[in-house]
Amino acid sequence: MPQEAADRSPHSPRSLRQAWVALAGLSAVFLFEMLDNSILNVALPTIGRELHASTTVLQWATGAYAVVFGGSMLAFGAIADRFGRRRIMLLGLLLLGAASLATAFVTTADQLIAVRAVTGVAAAMTTPGSMALAFRLFEEDGLRVRAMTLISTVGLVGLAIGPTAGGFVLAIAPWQVLLLVNVPIAVLAFVGLRAGIAADEAADLHREPVDAPGAVLGTATIVLALVAPTLFVNEGAGNWAPWTATAAAAASGALFLLRERTARHPLLDLALIARPLVAGGLAFKAAAGLATAGLGYLVTLQLQLDWGWTPALAAVGMLPQVVVLVAAGPFVRPFVDRVGLDRAARLSAAAVVCGLAVYGLLGGFGYPWVAIALVLVAAGLRVVGVVAGVNVLRGLPRNRTTIGAALVDTASEVTSGISIAVTGTILAALFTGDITASHWSGEQTGQFHRALTTAGLTLTVLAAALVGWGVVRVRRAAPEPAPVAVDEAIPEPV
Template identity: 60%
Template sequence: MTSTVLEARATSPATSLRAVWPAILGLSVVFLVEMLDNSVLTVALPTITRELGASATDLQWITSGYSLLFGGLMIAFGAIADRYGTRRMMLLGLSLFALASLAVVAVRTPGELIAVRAAIGVTAAMTAPGTMALCFRLFDQENLLMRATSLIATVGLVGMAVGPTAGGLILQVLPWQTLLVMNVPIAVLAIVCIRRGIPSDDPAKRNTTPLDLPGALLGTVTLILTLWTATLAVEDGWGQAAPWLAGAGAILSAAAFVVRERRTAHPIFDFALIRRPTVSASLAYEAAMGLGMAALAYSVSLQLQLVWGWSPAQAALGNLPQVVVLLAVGPFVEKFAKRLGTQRAGALGAAAVVAGLLVYGLLGRYDYVWIAVALALTAAGMRVVSTIAGVTVMRGLPEDQTSTGAALSDTSQEVAGSIGMAVTGTIVAAAIAGSLTEIGTTGTGAFENAVTTATLVLTAICAALVIWAARRGSSVRDAS
């Protein structure tokens, strides 16, 4: 495609998704690999233990190292992308992501795999803010932006849901390294599509303020320590000193970050943006969605396999209602938002997540049908919220801060999800004596009571966030 065509597209936004299908395909596979990359490797942990001689601590860092750096660096890379070019950052990140993934073929020790996973986390954080920011660049019409966002989100969320199952099937015939090497052709496809379908960055639309490096460092440290605190709380429990020390470090670095950003002339993130009602309400909805995903992701698989004795394959099939609803609801999100208005539609979507959590918390222990209902409700709600909240955050920010805004949206989900996992894991660990693998013979009742308690606690937090967000959003006249 010639530069003339790309320049024309930059000044004439697309009038249909078909007109920019290479770009939509490229952004979809980027989001897919971001959602897949951590969950798909979990099924290979027993194999990695055998082949590399990995310890429990090694396995913890193999899984959490990626998440910590991915979640902790997104805002910093979003700010960099706003200044030096979102498309440029996306292409650089994808290239390095492919190289980091390919490096797994040289791994011979657990330490080397941890280093590879860390590199993948860093490069994935480089690409994440650009997904929504570049999609936002393609369209002027909000219905098209919502339709494109809905399609991209469907690819990612369905990929996340089926990732472990697909990974298990791949392991039946191929080595575990394949789960990371398959990132390479995906990244190459994304690079080709984005280069072909998205115009080059316009220097006139970049953020021209100096990059606040101390602020970026403090923000990154705060997020990494927050995510690490949640991870340590699940893995080691609050009886150990590590999560308390990490939590204290997160609080201190957060305080230093706030002081720095309020005093510097060019903050990496302007807190005034969060005070915008549409932005703050959407971030609260995103956080509620993250909490809901964490509650079900942690509890349902454990309940089906360890309490009810289902096989991994049966448990994977048990999650099908979530996948089916994610696919089925997608085409209707735009019409739903148009009929009710984005604020009301977002509130109802978030309310469906709360309702699903409530059904699971109160009734999920009695029969699978209630789990299916809970999965369907939360999937429908998440489908609506992820689309509407993402678009609303982007519309509520200046054009030269769209990458930062997209990173903020992703980070709110990531942090909320980690907190949700920590809450659930802490309550379950406090109620269960011994290993989780012994639940089926020694602790079924205690486990189910703990899951009920944890789910209801998270439901209450989600409900509070949704109510606050709905009231906050209602203070602004719905443009649609």
């Protein structure tokens, strides 16, 4: 563990039970992140009819949130490390409550997009801080893993039940009610953080000036990187718009790196990212984001367009992934205790790559192989989602933990977008005609199968490269101490 985090605070909780108020608030933050867009997707057809919105406008109703959220996380992470993580999170929760209340007054699609963009700002202010505060709340890595497992399990349960619950709500209430649910969640989170977590101490913050040019360039890079995949899918690889966005993202990214190398007080100290634990954790998290987004996109198309499953049956077909993500929570901590954080990160990231490989090589031979791929990727994601974040924060100074958490989320967001761009481009290049047509010719069916195999194996190679790089970097870190058993007298609350 870094020297900056070596000193144990006498006020640190010695169990999850002692920190239940804070954990309730932090879990509510993650519940909002997981529930928000998934529950909105259920209402999109209803919203389209009531607001007379086109398909593109509806896409931006969800896309505006994702782009603003992903694009502003680094900036708010840096601000939180300077002015207080708890303070920024509480302000973000107030903004979230206000934006959610504003949904009740939405009458046009443009207003909805604006509200969703503000909600994305609120998410960027709160989500990275939830990981950073959960990490800082405890001094033992075992308790940190248990806390993050608990928090992520609450969010994943919300993700699993959100669409179904949303469907029932729409049968009896206006669609606005679905987004108004964020108000009580924000209140719960605010009360939990206010009562359960002390304000940041001045010694744990830093007062370097905010790198405004770096923040602008970093935000522009991530926004363009997230917009480009949408343009590839909507406009096609033959259109100039997605390639222009990609080139602009690369140019602004290069300028951002140049700025951070030469600035006296950079937004993101590149030397910190080069630390072995940080670089390895980010690579593992990026591979997981790449695999999850790409596999979900490909399987959804395969089940409905190739095999002719109805949307409801396709949702059932994705259940193996949902079940593993939710039910595997109690097994994460024992697994990490047994093999250690670093080995757990390597093994779980390797499971993600194996899942992609199974799909790319065997997914066309029947649903059982698709189910196995979903289970492997979900199992790997369930572990790596916790341990990669812990490793990144272990490798950073205490006054950089929030931007570290923002980096973890940003890595996943960006590679998810890249994954959709890669798969969409391969499908567009190999499949001729309208992919959504009700009947395909034999030649088109063959083209689709080749595209699925090519996309699945391409994602496998990319994910394997990220995992390989992560393994090399982590092995350069100091040897990890033997796992410390967590107090077994305290029942696991998950």
